[in-house]
Amino acid sequence: MPTDSKSNNDSATLLCSALPNEEQLSRINAFIEKKYGNLPLEIIKDDSIKRGFKLTVGGKVYDWTDHGRLMQLKDYLGQLVSSNESDIIPLVKKKIEDFYLKARGQEIGRITSVGDGIASLSGLEHARYGEIVVFENGVKGMVQDLKRDKIGCIIFGDDEDLTEGMEAVRTGKNAGVPVGDGFLGRIVNALGAPIDGLGPIEEEDYYPVESPAPGIIDRQPVCEPLETGILAIDSMFPIGRGQRELIIGDRQTGKTAIAIDTILNQKDKNVICIYVSIGQKASSTAQLAENLRVRGAMDYTVIINAGAGDPAPLQYIAPYAGCAIAEYFMNKGRDVLIVYDDLSKHAIAYRAISLLLERSPGREAYPGDVFYLHSRLLERSARLSDKLGGGSMTALPIVETQAGDVSAYIPTNIISITDGQIFLESDLFFSGQRPAVNVGLSVSRVGGAAQTKAMKSAAGSIRLDLAQYREMEVFTQFASDLDDATKEQLSYGQGLVQLLRQPQYSPMNLSSQAITLIAASAHIFTGIPTNKVKDFQGNMLNFFEEKHPEIISEIITKKTLSSEMRKTIIEYASKFRESYASEYR
Numbered sequence: 001m002p003t004d005s006k007s008n009n010d011s012a013t014l015l016c017s018a019l020p021n022e023e024q025l026s027r028i029n030a031f032i033e034k035k036y037g038n039l040p041l042e043i044i045k046d047d048s049i050k051r052g053f054k055l056t057v058g059g060k061v062y063d064w065t066d067h068g069r070l071m072q073l074k075d076y077l078g079q080l081v082s083s084n085e086s087d088i089i090p091l092v093k094k095k096i097e098d099f100y101l102k103a104r105g106q107e108i109g110r111i112t113s114v115g116d117g118i119a120s121l122s123g124l125e126h127a128r129y130g131e132i133v134v135f136e137n138g139v140k141g142m143v144q145d146l147k148r149d150k151i152g153c154i155i156f157g158d159d160e161d162l163t164e165g166m167e168a169v170r171t172g173k174n175a176g177v178p179v180g181d182g183f184l185g186r187i188v189n190a191l192g193a194p195i196d197g198l199g200p201i202e203e204e205d206y207y208p209v210e211s212p213a214p215g216i217i218d219r220q221p222v223c224e225p226l227e228t229g230i231l232a233i234d235s236m237f238p239i240g241r242g243q244r245e246l247i248i249g250d251r252q253t254g255k256t257a258i259a260i261d262t263i264l265n266q267k268d269k270n271v272i273c274i275y276v277s278i279g280q281k282a283s284s285t286a287q288l289a290e291n292l293r294v295r296g297a298m299d300y301t302v303i304i305n306a307g308a309g310d311p312a313p314l315q316y317i318a319p320y321a322g323c324a325i326a327e328y329f330m331n332k333g334r335d336v337l338i339v340y341d342d343l344s345k346h347a348i349a350y351r352a353i354s355l356l357l358e359r360s361p362g363r364e365a366y367p368g369d370v371f372y373l374h375s376r377l378l379e380r381s382a383r384l385s386d387k388l389g390g391g392s393m394t395a396l397p398i399v400e401t402q403a404g405d406v407s408a409y410i411p412t413n414i415i416s417i418t419d420g421q422i423f424l425e426s427d428l429f430f431s432g433q434r435p436a437v438n439v440g441l442s443v444s445r446v447g448g449a450a451q452t453k454a455m456k457s458a459a460g461s462i463r464l465d466l467a468q469y470r471e472m473e474v475f476t477q478f479a480s481d482l483d484d485a486t487k488e489q490l491s492y493g494q495g496l497v498q499l500l501r502q503p504q505y506s507p508m509n510l511s512s513q514a515i516t517l518i519a520a521s522a523h524i525f526t527g528i529p530t531n532k533v534k535d536f537q538g539n540m541l542n543f544f545e546e547k548h549p550e551i552i553s554e555i556i557t558k559k560t561l562s563s564e565m566r567k568t569i570i571e572y573a574s575k576f577r578e579s580y581a582s583e584y585r
Contacts, residue, residue: 229507
C-alpha cells in the first residue's frame with residue numbers, strides 16, 4: 001500500500017537532459033509505486049538540466065539534479081554546531097564522508113500574480129499560515145492567506161525581481177529574527193539585519209516573531225516602578241515594570257519625546273530599551289538614534305526601523321520582531337522597555353496588506369482581525385514569575401489621533417488592550433505646557449502599586465489639586481473680585497502647572513521629584529511669579545544637592561519618606577525661599 005495514499009496525485013513527470021536507461025527507469029517506477037501507487041510516468045527532455053533529473057508528483061518535487069544534490073549537502077552541513085572552531089574541519093570531513101542522497105520531496109509552488117508586496121502562489125497545498133517560503137531568486141515571503149486553490153504571501157524585500165511563473169519552496173519554518181546581546185547599540189531592519197553600517201551582528205539564538213503570551217501562572221503582579229523621569233507621569237500616572245501604557249495624542253504633541261525621555265532615564269538602571277520605528281522618515285529615526293548616542297543611551301538600546309519607504313509587509317512585521325528581541329532579554333531575567341512608534345501606522349500597513357489579499361473590509365476599511373493584530377502583540381508584555389527568571393517587558397505603544405478624537409477605531413481598540421493611557425492635548429502643547437499631559441483623560445490602571453513609597457508620599461493629592469485648579473480657573477474667568485483664599489489657590493495651582501513643565505532630554509531622578517512635590521504641597525512655590533517658578537525650582541534642587549546631600553542619598557537608597565524627613569525638607573525649602581525672597585518677587 002503506498003505511503004501517500006491520501007494524496008490526490010494522479011500522474012508523475014520526469015524532467016531530464018538524457019533519457020534514462022532501463023535500470024534507472026525501473027528504479028524510478030519502483031519508487032513512485034512504493035510511495036504513491038501505480039501512476040503513469042511522463043518523461044520530458046529538458047536541456048536546462050545538465051545532469052541528473054527532476055521528478056514531479058503533484059505538488060512534490062524530487063530534485064536529483066546537481067543543484068538539488070548541492071542543496072541537500074548544504075542543509076546537511078548546516079546541522080554542524082561550530083562550538084569549537086579547532087574541531088570544525090574534521091567534523092566537515094566526517095560529514096562529507098557520511099553524506100548520502102535521500103529521496104527528499106519538496107513542495108514547490110509557482111507565482112500566479114505579484115505586485116505591491118503581495119504574491120499569489122499555486123501548488124503549495126500544505127503550506128501553513130505564517131510559514132516562510134523562499135522564491136528561486138532568494139527573496140523570502142510569509143504565508144498570510146490560505147484559499148482552496150491558492151495562497152497569498154507578503155514579500156520581505158523588493159518584489160520587482162519576482163515574476164509570474166517563478167518557483168517558490170516551503171521551508172517548514174515560521175518567521176523569526178536572530179537575537180543576542182550583540183544587538184545592543186545597533187539599528188536593524190524588521191528582519192533583524194543591521195542597517196547602521198557597523199558590520200554583522202553575532203547572533204545567539206533565533207526567536208519566532210509570533211509567540212503566545214505568557215499565561216497567568218507564568219506572571220506576577222506589576223508592583224515595581226519603571227520611572228520615566230517625567231514629573232507629571234511619575235507622580236500621577238506611574239508605570240510599572242510589565243505594564244502596557246498607551247501614549248496617545250495628535251500629531252506633533254510630544255508623544256515620541258516622552259518615550260525618548262523614558263529611555264534616557266533608564267541609564268544605569270539595568271533596563272534594556274527597544275525602540276520600534278514604524279512608518280517614520282529615515283531622517284527622523286537617524287536623528288533619534290544620534291540623540292540617544294550623544295547622551296549615552298544607545299549602549300542599552302536596540303532600534304528596529306521599518307521606515308515610510310519600506311514595503312507594508314516589513315512595517316507589519318517590525319513590532320513583532322522588536323517584541324521577539326525583547327522576549328530574548330526578558331527570558332534571561334532582564335527588565336525591558338519597548339516603544340512601538342506608532343501603532344496607527346502599523347494598522348494602516350496591515351490594512352493595505354489585507355485589502356491587497358482581498359479580505360473583506362470593515363469599519364474604516366480595516367479588516368475584522370485588526371483588534372487581534374495589536375492584542376496578540378501587547379499581551380506579550382508581562383512581568384514573569386520568579387520561577388521563569390523574574391524578567392519583565394514594559395510596553396509604551398504610541399497612537400496618533402485626529403483632532404483629539406480618542407473614540408476612533410484604532411485608539412479605542414488599543415485603549416481597551418492597555419493598562420492606561422497618557423493623553424497629550426494639542427491646546428496644552430501650544431500654550432507652552434510640555435509635556436502636554438491632560439490630567440483628566442490620562443490614567444494608569446496599575447496606579448500606586450507601581451510607585452515607590454517615597455513618590456507615593458510626596459505626590460499626595462497633586463492630581464486632585466490640579467483638577468480643582470483647572471475648574472476654578474474656568475470659573476474665575478467670569479469673576480472680577482476674588483477673595484484671598486481663591487487667589488491663593490489659583491497661585492498654588494499656577495505654580496503646580498509650571499512645575500510640571502519639563503524640557504526634553506532632562507529626566508528627573510527620584511530625589512528631585514520628591515523634593516519638588518513636597519515643597520509644592522507645602523505651598524513653598526505659592527506667590528512666586530509664574531515666570532520664575534522653574535528658575536526657583538532649579539536653584540532649590542541645587543541647594544539641596546550642595547548643602548544637604550544626605551537627604552538626596554537617603555531618598556534614593558531607601559526609596560521611602562518618613563514624617564521627620566518630610567518636615568526636614570519643608571524646613572530647608574522654607575529657609576531657601578526666605579534667603580532668596582528678594583529675587584523671587
